[in-house]
Amino acid sequence: MYDEQMRAFARDAMARGESLNSISKRLGMSRATLRDWRDRRGRPRYPNDCPRCADGKLDAASYAHLLGLYLGDGCLSKHRREVYALRIACDDAYPRLIDEAADAVLAVHPSRPVHRVQAVGYTSVVAYWKHWPCMFPQHGPGPKHHRRIELEGWQQEIVAEYPELFLRGLFNSDGCRVANWTTRTVAGHLKRYEYPRYMFSNESTDIMHLCQWSLDLLNIPWRMPRPNARSVARREAVTQLDTFIGPKS
Structure with missing residues (x-):
């Protein structure tokens, strides 16, 4: 993952007409990454978008829905460079629910793509972010029924405001x-x-x-x-x- 300063350097270089190959060698990043930043130009950017540890905005209604889905069929897994994958397992028999899960994930974390990974009988809705543990502090090792699950104060406030959406997720x-x-x-x-x-x-x-x-x-x-x-x-x-x-x- 690259910080916003590095992204700004790369965007400025591309705006001046410098080739992707030259920028890649100078800044030590892949051309695929640069190409992605170039192609995403014009879309909303969220330079520091965690609603809990930074100044990001949170779609509270969508989060209430996603929290219910996470507590039911969701999990977090740690990857390289402190990046976490949020996975919501959805039965293939219910395509509308798969779409709703993907929409909820995208509304909570709109700056990155949402993937659909096919497995036997179900589809995992997947999104990557360093800050998923901030959004789901209930994350921990082992199955949820083997550890304590308590909502933090800010989560309780959101559920109290949107209990219908939380229940929909559950x-x-x-x-x-x-x-x-x-x-x-x-x-x-x-x-x-x-x-x-x-x-x-x-x-x-x-x-x-x-x-x-x-x-x-x-x-x-x-x-x-x-x-x-x-x-x-x-x-x-x-x-x-x-x-x-x-x-x-």
Whole structure:
């Protein structure tokens, strides 16, 4: 990674008409990097764009959505030169959710491209940045359910402002909208009734509590059929979730 001063030197040289080959040799960087900077000319630049440790701007609504996706199906992995990759694993059965995940990542970190890496049965939405640990301080070694997951104060404020988008991220990753059924005896006859409900499941007790907290913020009733699952089944509650989550597609 190169600092903004080095980028400025390279851009000034290109503006004066110096060849990429000459600049590459003089500044010790690849021509591919220079070509990328040249071709990206005219796009918005974010010289110091981390919202936490610098002066970058944060799309809080998109971040609330992305935080939910990260806690469900996301992870960070460290690469060379202190660069981290954010990966959101998305089931190929739901192309709309893949698009939404890519849009959320791009809105939070708009200065770099978002990649889609195909695997068996799923697509990883991937973006590289040195500052992903600033944005997701919950990052750590091992599975999330093996370590403490707590939101920092600034994250709590964002979730409290956009609980619908946070829940959308959680349910789009580790939740579903399903058709449930039950039977009742009516006038001596057994009748079957079907009704929709939302289910959210996660092995992390802390993430389960965050889901509960967000539902409580919206006064949405829930129950726990088992320790790692939360159900929303009342008709009015399902209708409310349908307004900002809905079936996967």
